[in-house]
Amino acid sequence: xxxxxxxxxxxxxxxxxxxxxxxxxxxxxxxxxxxxxxxxxxxxxxxxxxxxxxxxxxxxxxxxxxxxxxxxxxxxxxxxxxxxxxxxxxxxxxxxxxxxxxxxxxxxxxxxxxxxxxxxxxxxxx
Numbered sequence: 770x771x772x773x774x775x776x777x778x779x780x781x782x783x784x785x786x787x788x789x790x791x792x793x794x795x796x797x798x799x800x801x802x803x804x805x806x807x808x809x810x811x812x813x814x815x816x817x818x819x820x821x822x823x824x825x826x827x828x829x830x831x832x833x834x835x836x837x838x839x840x841x842x843x844x845x846x847x848x849x850x851x852x853x854x855x856x857x858x859x860x861x862x863x864x865x866x867x868x869x870x871x872x873x874x875x876x877x878x879x880x881x882x883x884x885x886x887x888x889x890x891x892x893x894x895x
Contacts, residue, residue, distance in 0.1 A: 773797060773798060773799035774797075774798050774799070774819040774820075774893045775798070775799045775800075775801065775816065775817065775818045775819050776793055776798045776799070776800050776801070776818065776819065776820050776821075776822060776889060776893075777801045777802070777803065777809065777812060777813075777816075777818045777820075777821045777822070778790060778793075778800060778801070778802045778803070778822045779802075779803045779804075779805070779806065779808070779809045779821060779822065779823045779824055779827065779832065779835065780802070780803075780804070780822070780824040780827070780855060781804045781805060781824060781826075781827045781828060782824070785824075785855070785878075785880065786802050786804075788880075788882070789822065789880065789882075789885065790802065792882050792885065792886065793885075793886070793889060796886055796889070796890070798889065798893075801816065801818070804827065804828070805827045805828050805829035805830055806827060806829060806830025806831060806832060806834055806835030806838070807829045807830045807835075808829075809821065809823070809830075809835050809839075810830075810835065810838060810839070813839065813842070813847055813850075817846065817847065818850055819850070819851075819892070819893040820850065820851045820852075820853060820889055820892045820893050821839070821850055821851070821852045821853070822853050822855055822876075822885075822889070823835065823836060823852050823853065823854055823855065823872070824854075824855050824856065825854050825855070825856040825858060826856070826857070826858065832854060832855075832856075832872075833870045833872075836852050836854075836870050836871040836872050837870060837871055839852065839871065840871035851873045851874075851892040851893075852871065852872045852873055853872070853873060853874045853875060853876060853888055853889070853892065854867055854872045854874070854875035854876070855875070855876050855878060855880065856875060856876075856877065856878060857877070857878040862875075873892065874888060874892070876888065
């Protein structure tokens with residue numbers, strides 16, 4: 770039986786969430802979704818993920834705050850999950866700043882889905 774890699778999409782836009790889910794499911798990923806950082810942390814209590822795609826601007830808890838909380842988790846495996854930011858504000862941050870926030874990499878909106886698949890494949894290839 771094939772073991773699926775699990776991707777958590779944290780995105781408050783239903784359109785982006787659905788498109789991203791469809792594309793990654795076609796690449797044989799198992800997809801979970803959250804609309805804010807609080808939901809991400811709740812899902813992390815129940816599941817293990819191979820990578821998190823994290824919108825920066827979400828209601829309740831934004832992606833930067835959520836990434837910081839993930840990095841502080843006691844479970845070392847979960848605290849080190851690769852996080853890829855999805856943002857329309859990438860010009861406001863450098864990759865070094867994202868990394869200081871606990872984010873491994875980022876994708877600029879509108880999302881280039883070829884780049885998305887390449888990046889998810891890269892971070893889940895272990």
